[in-house]
Structure formats: structure tokens, C-alpha cells
Amino acid sequence: MTDTIAQSSDLIRPSWWTGSPAVPADSYVVDAAEFLGSDGRVAVTDALAERMRSTFRDVGLVHVVNTGLTEHSDMRAIAKLVVDAEMAYRAGANPRGVLEPNVYEIGAPLEAWLHYHHEMAYVGTSTKMVAFLCKRELPGRGATFVSDNLQATDALMATEFGRKLARLGVCYRRDLTDREAFVGREPIGVYNHWQHSLATDDPAEAEARAQERGLQTSWGPDRVLQTRYYVSAFEHFPQLDRNVLYSSVADHAMWFDAWPLVEQLPPEQRPLWMTFGDDSDFTREELELFVDVYDRFGTPIDWRVGDVAVICNYRFAHGRPSIRLAAGEERELGVLLGEPFQRVGDVADRW
Ligand SMILES: [Fe+2]
Structure with missing residues (x-):
């Protein structure tokens, strides 16, 4: 018991923001009251589309x-x-074939806090933006936070840690468990089975698909598929022709610090591990700085049913605190991913 308390008081907890928003709401909020149809619901019009697109282009964030x-x-x-406008503009191809025709679930337990992150930074194919749709609201306690990544990048690059990250890059290690090994067993330590993550039951095919995504692979005990991905901690953002921070502790074992069925495992046994690109570990001070640099530039998006937010994956990181529901409470968001892109990492002299 003493150990548990000592351990939990030792956690690095994100604070999400300073208490005042890093980005003013009037720069990115679009009030749909101006664009309602006769049925009292927002109508899809050119005027709404133009307002949303110009806001997104200017700020990298729009919240309707x-x-x-x-x-x-x-x-x-x-x-x-x-999302489609961006795809048509960037890709010049039929956008509808690119986008999955689905709205996804968040895929994380509400109790877990979700450290600031860029969506799909840990694989070679990332996404340019992510959109959230609010189906069930929890006013005041269910906010998603976004962190202004341009400011975070500049603040980080003013530190020795930031320059070390730029020099060494990062390595993402993921242990994908075997679904068959957990039949009839409590899923302690399970984050993602390789069958689910790579959409195949064939181990050879799973390995091939992981390698296609730029991952190094090996098999561990109990058919755990171990992957490693070495990449820049930054990504070149074409619109502004500059490198931006594109990594966070969300891919470190501390992602699971409040995650049911994984949090009880010691960090080295958890399914994610992250190091510098020379395989050396982060110090505690470096991890604290990594969390803090995003927290300093955070802004809450406090959802109401019907809200839609589109977040540029280069210009903002996103995350959220733990959410504990009382009886009768709900909080539900849907997710939409934007156009995929192949990561290039940082570009010389574009800092
Ligand atoms: Fe996310």
C-alpha cells in the first residue's frame, strides 16, 4: 500500500493549461447561430464553409x-x-476515396488522462488534421484541451532538451499483444493486439504490414509483436514552411499512468516505451519539461452537444484530463481523421 501511494504521488501529471487560454476563443469559434436553417439546425452553405475554412487556415483550429x-x-x-476542402487542395485527387466513411470512437477509457499528442505521430503515415464531434456533453468537466504547437515548439527549442530532441530524434517502441494469448484471461497490460492494430490474423502478414509502415519488427514471448520506429521528434509543416514539434510523452509508458488494467504494471512492462533516437532514456526532468511545454500553451474546448471542432495536427496537440462520470452522466465524442500524409520529419534550416 505504501508503495502504491509513493508511486502515484510520483507521477508526472499534466496541468493542461495555465488557467487562461493560450489562444483567444474569438479567433477560432464559429457561432452557427448565423447559419441556421428554418429547422433550427445549422445548414451547410457556402458562407459557413468559407468561414470555417478561413478560420482553419488562419488559426489551425475551428470550433463550431x-x-x-x-x-x-x-x-x-x-x-x-x-476536411474535404483540405484534401482537395492538398491532394488534388478525389477526396471521398481517401476518407474512411466512418466516425470513430475515441478508443481510450474516460478514467485515463490523455497526454497532449499529435494524432498518429508514432507511424510513418500520419494525418493532417483530426475532427471531434460532440454527441454527449459534460459541461465543465469533459473538455478536450488543445496546445498551441507553434508556441510550444519555440519554447522547447529555447531549451537544451529541445535541441537534444532535434539532434537525436526519438524511437517509439510498441508491444502489440497476441489476441489468442488473452482468450479467457483478464487483459492486464493489453493496449492493442497486433491482430486488431494491423487488421490480420496472419503473423507474417502482420509483420509485413508493420514494416510497410516504416516499423522495425521482432517477435517476443507469447507472440508479442515488438515494433520500433525511429523518426524525428519534429515534422515540417508545409503551410508555414517550418518545423514543428511532433512528439510527446503520449508514446511513453507514462501514457498509461491512469489507464485501467495497465497502470498497475511497472513502466518497463507496459506496452509503450519511448526513448531518444540513440535508444537512451529520457530523464525525469526531461519528461517533466516535455509535459510542461505543452501545458503552458493549452486552451480548453468545453463541448456541448452538436459541437464540431477541426484541429490541425501540425499546429496543435490535443489531450484531455481524466473524466469520472457520476450516475446518469455521459460524455461522448466521435473522431474523424483527415488526409493521411507520409512523415518527412524535420527539414534542415527550417526552424
Ligand atoms: Fe488523439
């Missing part, structure tokens, strides 16, 4: 409120005003 919508499918149509 007062939509009157209640269904994910309707909110998705609003999010796609930005």
Missing part, C-alpha cells in the same frame, strides 16, 4: 458551436467542409 445537431452523421458533414 450552437449547431442544433444531435447526430454524428450530421456533425460529420459539417467537419467535412474543412
Whole structure:
């Protein structure tokens, strides 16, 4: 018991923001009250599309409120005003073939806090943006936080740790468990089975697919598929022609510090591990700085049902605190991923 208390008081806890928003709400909030149809719900019009696109282009974030919508499918149509426009502009190809026709679940337990992160930074194919759609609200306690990544990058690069990250890059290690090994067993330590992550039951195919994504692979005990991905901690952002921070402790074992069924494992036995690109570990001070640099530039997005937010994956990191529901409470968001892109890492002289 003493050990548990000592351990939990030792955790590095994100604080999400300073208490005042790093980005003013009026720069990115679009009030749909201006764009309502006769049924009291937001209508898809050129004027709404233009407002959302210009806001996203200028800020890298747009949050549409007062939509009157209640269904994910309707909110998705609003999010796609930005997502599809970006795809058509960037890719010059039929955007509808690229986007999965689904709205995804968040895929993380509410009790776990989700450290600031860039979506899919840990594989060679990332995404340019991510959109959230609010189906069930928990006002005041269910916010997602976004961190202004341009400011975070500049602040980090002013430190020795930031320059070390730029010099060495990072390595993401992931242990993908075998679904068959957990049949009839409590899923302690399970984050992602390779069958699920790589969408195949064939180990050879799973390994091939991981390698296609730029991962190094090896098999551990109990058919655990161990992957490693060496990459820059930064990514070149074409729109501003500059490198931005593109890594966080969300891919470190501390991602699981409040994660049911994984938090009880010592860090070295958890499914994620992250090091510098020379395989050396971060110090505690470096991890604290990594958390703090995002916290300093955080802004809450406090959801109401019908809200749609589109977040540029280069310009913002996103995360959220633990959420504990009382009886009768709910909090539900849907996720939409934007256009995929192949990571290039940082580009010389673009800092
Ligand atoms: Fe995310």
C-alpha cells in the first residue's frame, strides 16, 4: 500500500493549461447561430464553409458551436467542409476515396488522462488534421484541451532538451499483444493486439504490414509483436514552411499512468516505451519539461452537444484530463481523421 501511494504521488501529471487560454476563443469559434436553417439546425452553405475554412487556415483550429445537431452523421458533414476542402487542395485527387466513411470512437477509457499528442505521430503515415464531434456533453468537466504547437515548439527549442530532441530524434517502441494469448484471461497490460492494430490474423502478414509502415519488427514471448520506429521528434509543416514539434510523452509508458488494467504494471512492462533516437532514456526532468511545454500553451474546448471542432495536427496537440462520470452522466465524442500524409520529419534550416 505504501508503495502504491509513493508511486502515484510520483507521477508526472499534466496541468493542461495555465488557467487562461493560450489562444483567444474569438479567433477560432464559429457561432452557427448565423447559419441556421428554418429547422433550427445549422445548414451547410457556402458562407459557413468559407468561414470555417478561413478560420482553419488562419488559426489551425475551428470550433463550431450552437449547431442544433444531435447526430454524428450530421456533425460529420459539417467537419467535412474543412476536411474535404483540405484534401482537395492538398491532394488534388478525389477526396471521398481517401476518407474512411466512418466516425470513430475515441478508443481510450474516460478514467485515463490523455497526454497532449499529435494524432498518429508514432507511424510513418500520419494525418493532417483530426475532427471531434460532440454527441454527449459534460459541461465543465469533459473538455478536450488543445496546445498551441507553434508556441510550444519555440519554447522547447529555447531549451537544451529541445535541441537534444532535434539532434537525436526519438524511437517509439510498441508491444502489440497476441489476441489468442488473452482468450479467457483478464487483459492486464493489453493496449492493442497486433491482430486488431494491423487488421490480420496472419503473423507474417502482420509483420509485413508493420514494416510497410516504416516499423522495425521482432517477435517476443507469447507472440508479442515488438515494433520500433525511429523518426524525428519534429515534422515540417508545409503551410508555414517550418518545423514543428511532433512528439510527446503520449508514446511513453507514462501514457498509461491512469489507464485501467495497465497502470498497475511497472513502466518497463507496459506496452509503450519511448526513448531518444540513440535508444537512451529520457530523464525525469526531461519528461517533466516535455509535459510542461505543452501545458503552458493549452486552451480548453468545453463541448456541448452538436459541437464540431477541426484541429490541425501540425499546429496543435490535443489531450484531455481524466473524466469520472457520476450516475446518469455521459460524455461522448466521435473522431474523424483527415488526409493521411507520409512523415518527412524535420527539414534542415527550417526552424
Ligand atoms: Fe488523439
